[in-house]
Amino acid sequence: MARVTGIGGIFIKSENPERLRTWYQQHLGIDVQAWGGTTFRWVDDAGQATAGSTVWSIGDGDYFAPSQASFMVNYRVDDLERLLAALRAEGCEVLEKTEASEFGKFGWVIDPDGNKVELWQPPAGQ
Template identity: 35%
Template sequence: MQKVTGMGGLFFRAKDPKSLAAWYERNLGITRVPQDYDTQPWQQSAGPTVFAPFSRDTDYFGRPEQMWMINFRVTDLSAMVKQLESAGIPVEVDPESYPNGRFARLYDPEGNPIELWQPEQSG
């Protein structure tokens, strides 16, 4: 059986796509979509990706009409939180450390939930 090899993109609607793309680039380091085929798009680091459909009545994403949430892996959650808070972005850090790592939550300027995940290092 053929299988997909990874995520190739995340596409979603935005009220102001240019401004939102600039916010993600400035605060999370995700470069904007190239305007030509010679420029490489943002390259993510190899690592785990969780693909998990949730029940329609979950409150994990926040408001009921929110149909998705993106989770980004980070190497140093504390440093990323400090960087975001220094930019005036509120971040809620989960105080618990789980067997699979640590988490924090923030929202982009359009109210979309973003989860940051520092995976637990196996060794």
């Protein structure tokens, strides 16, 4: 079973999300959308669009709970249910809550430093 197949997103916690979004937009040219982030589309070595994207977002961090970290990485996975079962069997702290939507399936595990790690199985074809 493939476990992590790539990075699906980077989420940054800020006490002042609007200020930080503006800084990234102004100084690094990131096209921050009204929802608080952007989606970077993947391209191949020739610069041609390919299936997949990476989300980048700044928010107040409520989504990171119970972690106190200032970031959360979202990892693309091949088979969320099998991976969560394997992580539980390996003694990892897997959160019971999972989500499924048009954006895919989501689950979470806490790493040994207490960081919440998001696992994402994208919809078919993405």
